[in-house]
Amino acid sequence: MNAPFSPILLRNRRPDxxxxxxxxxxNGGYEALLATVGKRDPGEVQxxxxxxxxxxxxGAGFPAGRKWQSVPKGHKGPKFVLPNTDEMExxxxxxxxxxxxxxxxxxxxxLLCAYxxxxxxxxxxxxxxxxxxAELMERExxxxxxxxxxxxxxxGSGFDFDMVVHRSAGRYICGEASAQINxxxxxxxxxxxxxxxxxxSGLWGRPTVVNNVETLACLPGIVQNGPxxxxxxxxxxxxxxxxxxxxxxxxARPECYELPMGTPLREILFEHAGxxxxxxxxxxxxxxxxxxxxxxxxxxxxPMDFDALKAIGQRLGTGCIIVFDEETCLVGATLNMIDxxxxxxxxxxxxxxxxxxxxxxxxxxxxxxxxxxxxxxxxRQMGHxxxxxxxxxxxxxxxxxxGLLDFFEDEVxxxxxxxxxPFGAVAPTPRGKPCAPGPVTFGPxxxxxxxSCxx
Amino acid sequence: xxxxxxKNKLQQEVSKAEFPREHAIDVLYALQNHxxxxxxxxxxxxxWILGMTLLELEELATFYDFLYRRPVGxxxxxxxxxxxxxxxxxxxxxxxxxxxxGVGPGQTTEDGLFTVLPAGCVGNCHQAPAMLVxxxxxxxxxxxxxxxxxxxxxxxxxxxxxxx
Numbered sequence: 001m002n003a004p005f006s007p008i009l010l011r012n013r014r015p016d017x018x019x020x021x022x023x024x025x026x027n028g029g030y031e032a033l034l035a036t037v038g039k040r041d042p043g044e045v046q047x048x049x050x051x052x053x054x055x056x057x058x059g060a061g062f063p064a065g066r067k068w069q070s071v072p073k074g075h076k077g078p079k080f081v082l083p084n085t086d087e088m089e090x091x092x093x094x095x096x097x098x099x100x101x102x103x104x105x106x107x108x109x110x111l112l113c114a115y116x117x118x119x120x121x122x123x124x125x126x127x128x129x130x131x132x133x134a135e136l137m138e139r140e141x142x143x144x145x146x147x148x149x150x151x152x153x154x155x156g157s158g159f160d161f162d163m164v165v166h167r168s169a170g171r172y173i174c175g176e177a178s179a180q181i182n183x184x185x186x187x188x189x190x191x192x193x194x195x196x197x198x199x200x201s202g203l204w205g206r207p208t209v210v211n212n213v214e215t216l217a218c219l220p221g222i223v224q225n226g227p228x229x230x231x232x233x234x235x236x237x238x239x240x241x242x243x244x245x246x247x248x249x250x251x252a253r254p255e256c257y258e259l260p261m262g263t264p265l266r267e268i269l270f271e272h273a274g275x276x277x278x279x280x281x282x283x284x285x286x287x288x289x290x291x292x293x294x295x296x297x298x299x300x301x302x303p304m305d306f307d308a309l310k311a312i313g314q315r316l317g318t319g320c321i322i323v324f325d326e327e328t329c330l331v332g333a334t335l336n337m338i339d340x341x342x343x344x345x346x347x348x349x350x351x352x353x354x355x356x357x358x359x360x361x362x363x364x365x366x367x368x369x370x371x372x373x374x375x376x377x378x379x380r381q382m383g384h385x386x387x388x389x390x391x392x393x394x395x396x397x398x399x400x401x402x403g404l405l406d407f408f409e410d411e412v413x414x415x416x417x418x419x420x421x422p423f424g425a426v427a428p429t430p431r432g433k434p435c436a437p438g439p440v441t442f443g444p445x446x447x448x449x450x451x452s453c454x455x
Numbered sequence: 456x457x458x459x460x461x462k463n464k465l466q467q468e469v470s471k472a473e474f475p476r477e478h479a480i481d482v483l484y485a486l487q488n489h490x491x492x493x494x495x496x497x498x499x500x501x502x503w504i505l506g507m508t509l510l511e512l513e514e515l516a517t518f519y520d521f522l523y524r525r526p527v528g529x530x531x532x533x534x535x536x537x538x539x540x541x542x543x544x545x546x547x548x549x550x551x552x553x554x555x556x557g558v559g560p561g562q563t564t565e566d567g568l569f570t571v572l573p574a575g576c577v578g579n580c581h582q583a584p585a586m587l588v589x590x591x592x593x594x595x596x597x598x599x600x601x602x603x604x605x606x607x608x609x610x611x612x613x614x615x616x617x618x619x
Contacts, residue, residue: 090537090576128521129533129577131590169480169519172575186476186507188514204474248539248580255581290538290576322580328542336541340575346518 007258008233008242009217013101018136021143024104030149032220033108037115038157045116045223052227053240054219058084058175058212059288059317060392061306064113070199071117071207079119079207082184083110083216086127086168086175090290090340091322094244095213097256099133102217103140107163109216111149112223114161117209122163125180128170138165172344176391177210178202179346190348191391214244236262239305247273249323250280262305265295269323280325284407288317290337291396293403294330315399329423331415334404335363341397349390355382356397363401371416380405458500461489466504479505479515483522492523520574528563528570530608533587537576540584548584549573551598555605568609589613 012019012027024030036045050065071079083106087095099106110122124141126134141163144150152160166184173179176191181203183189202208218241222230231240239261245268246256252274259268265287269275276282284294287304292315295302302308309316324333342356359382362375379401386398404412414422456464465482469475482504486497493501493516502509516524520533534549549560552571556564563570579585582594593604 087578088575091539091580092576093578093580096578127578128590129574129587166477167480167484169483169515170521171519183480184477185474186479186505186511186515188518246581248583249542254583320580322539324542333538333541336536336538340537344575 005233005242005258005260008221009098009105009214009244010101010256010258012105013097018100018140019102019104021104021140021147024102028224029104029220030108032223033111033115033149034155036112036223037155037159042116042118045112048222048227049116049219052218052222052230053238054215054222054230055240055306056212057214057218057243057318059089059291059315059396061316064211064215067199067211068113068117068209070197071209072200073118075118075207077206078121079117080203080209081110081114081117081119081122081163082177082180082203082208082210083122083124083213084175084177084180084210085130085133085213086125086180087318088127088129088170088172088175088344089318089320090337091248091286092246092289092318092320093248094246094256094318094320096130096133097246098214098217098244099130100136103136104144105217105220106213107137107140107144107149109213109219110163111154111161112219113209113211113216115159117207119207119209120160120162122161123184123203124163124165125168125174125184126165127168127174131167134165134167141165171346172340173346173391173393176393179391180210181208188346190346191393193390218242234261234305235264236303236305236308238307239303243304243319245272245304246320247323248321249285250277250325250328251275251323252277262303262308264301264303265321266300268304268321269300273323276323276325280327282323283326283328284324284330284403286322286400286403287319288315289320290322290340291392291399292317293399294324294407295403296407327423329367329421330404330408330411331363331367332421332423334400335360335367337400338363338397341393345393349394351386351389352391352394352397355385355389355394358382359398359401366412366415367421369415369418369420371412371419373413373416375416376405376409376412456489458489461485462500462504469504475505476507479507479512480519480522483512483516487523492526494526520572526563528568530568530589530613531570531572531587533572533574533577534560535575535577535579535583535585535587536573537580537583539576539580543584548596548598548601552601555602569605 046068054064055061085095124137150162168174174183174189178192179189198208233242234240241261242258243261244258248254257272284296286292287295306316338360342360345352347353365371383398383402386394469478482501486500487493490497498512501512516522556569558564560573577587579592579594584596585594
C-alpha cells in the first residue's frame with residue numbers, strides 16, 4: 001500500500017476559481033523566487049533542474065535542463081521564454097485545469113526558468129477556446145507586476161523580466177514549438193526545420209525556450225525543496241516528480257488527477273477515476289492523448305512514466321488518458337482521430353498533406369463495409385511512412401492507427417469480413433458527410449470537404 | 456468606436472511595437488469584431504495597419520479556426536468533434552443542432568442568428584459532449600439542453616467571449 005500522496009501542482013485547487021495572489025503568497029508562493037533571484041547563480045538553477053530529471057510534460061518528454069543548457073550564455077539582446085498552453089489534442093485538458101487553479105504557480109515557474117536562462121521576455125500563448133485563461137493571466141500578471149515580481153529590477157535583484165499574453169486564433173499545429181514561434185511572428189504557423197536550434201535562434205532570431213506550463217509549474221517545488229525531493233515524488237526509479245493525468249471517456253469520474261509520476265494505469269483508472277461506468281467494460285485506452293497508441297487491457301499495470309511506457313513500445317505523451325469500452329468501435333474512433341489530424345495538418349509536407357486523407361479514406365471504406373483485405377497492409381505501410389513527415393504531427397497521427405493494427409487487427413478484419421461495422425452503425429466522418437467512396441488509389445485524395453468548414 | 460478611430464488606435468499600438476507583426480492576430484480580431492467577419496475591406500484595413508501584404512494576411516485569415524473570412528451569424532457554435540465527444544454520440548447532437556437550425560456544418564441560419572462550426576477538441580473532455588457558444592464552454596450536452604441553449608440565445612444579445 002502506498003502512502004497517500006499530497007498534490008503539489010494542484011495543492012491550491014478549489015472549486016470556486018483560481019487561488020488569488022495573496023493566498024498563494026500565504027501558502028509559500030514566490031518563496032522559491034525570493035530565494036533565487038540575486039542569490040543563486042542561474043547555472044545553479046539549471047543544475048538543480050537537470051539533477052531533478054524534470055522532463056517536458058507537453059508530450060516529447062525532453063529533459064528541461066538540457067534544453068536550457070543549449071541557450072547561449074553571452075548572447076547580446078533579449079531572450080524569450082514561451083510557456084506553452086496551446087493544448088488542442090483530443091483528450092487533453094490538464095493545462096487548462098492547472099492555469100485555472102493556480103496561475104501564480106505557473107508565473108513563478110516561468111520566472112525561475114527565465115532567470116535560469118537569462119531571458120527578459122515571456123509570451124503566454126493561449127488558444128481562443130481558453131479565452132478565460134487569457135483574461136485570468138492578464139489580470140494576475142498585472143497583480144504580480146504591482147507586487148514587484150515582474151518588470152524591471154525584480155525584487156531589487158537587477159533581474160528584468162516581463163510577460164505578455166498572446167492570443168492565438170486556434171490551430172492544433174500552434175502547439176508545436178517552432179510553429180508557435182511562426183504564429184507569434186505573424187506568419188502562417190508551419191513548423192520550422194533545420195538551421196540552428198530554437199534555444200539558439202528562435203523567436204525573432206533570438207534564443208527562445210518553449211516549455212509546457214505543467215513543466216514550468218514544477219520549478220518552484222524543485223527550487224524550494226531540492227532535486228532529490230522531486231525525484232522521490234515518483235513511484236518509479238527513473239521517473240521524477242508528480243504528473244497531471246487527465247482521464248476521460250466512459251469512466252465514473254472523468255477528471256484531472258495529480259499523482260506521482262509512474263502511478264500504474266490500473267490505479268489511475270480504477271481507483272482515482274472510479275473505474276468504468278456501470279455496465280461498461282474496459283477495452284483499450286490512449287495513454288497520452290490522441291497522438292499515442294491504443295493500449296490494450298493486458299498493459300493496465302504499466303507504470304505511467306516515460307521509460308516504463310517506452311519499454312513496451314508506447315509513449316507517455318501528455319499523460320491525458322482516453323478510455324474506450326467494449327461497445328466502442330475502434331475503427332470508427334481511429335477514423336475520427338485521423339480526420340482530426342488530417343484537418344489540422346498545416347499542409348506543408350506531402351506525407352501529412354496527402355497521407356493522412358489517404359489513410360482516412362481507407363478507414364472510412366473499412367468502417368462503411370467496403371474494406372478489402374489488402375487495406376490492412378496499405379494502412380500499415382502508410383502509417384509507417386508518416387515518420388518521414390516534416391514535424392511530429394503525422395507520426396503522432398499514425399500512433400493510434402498503428403496501435404489499432406497491432407492490438408485490434410481482428411476488429412478491423414471483422415469489419416472487412418462482415419462488410420459492415422460489427423458495432424451496428426457506420427460512423428460518419430466528422431463533417432457529417434461521408435468521404436467519396438470508391439477504389440483507393442495512391443494520388444490526390446478525393447476527400448477535402450473538411451477544409452471547407454474553416455470559413 | 457467608429458472605424459477611422461479604431462484604425463488609428465490600432466495603427467498607433469502597432470507602430471509602438473518593436474515587432475509590429477506580433478499584433479497581426481489582434482488586429483484581425485479587432486477588425487473582425489468591427490465588421491462582423493473579415494471582409495475584403497477589413498483585410499485591406501489590416502494590411503494598411505500592419506504593413507503586411509494582402510497575401511500574407513490571407514494566409515492567416517483562411518488558416519485559423521476563429522478567424523472568419525465569410526459572414527457568420529450573431530451566435531457562433533463551435534461543436535466539438537474530438538474523439539471523446541464522438542464517443543458520447545456527438546454526431547447525434549451535431550445532427551440535432553443542424554436539423555433544428557436547418558443548416559449544415561459550416562453554415563449560417565437564414566435569420567443570421569447562428570453559425571454551426573465543427574471544431575477540434577475544445578478542452579472540455581471530462582464534460583463531453585461539449586461545445587463553445589460564443590467562446591463559452593457548455594458541457595454534458597443533450598438534445599434537450601441544446602434546445603434550451605438555442606432558445607436562450609434567440610433572445611440574448613451576448614457578446615463574443617473571443618475575437619475581441
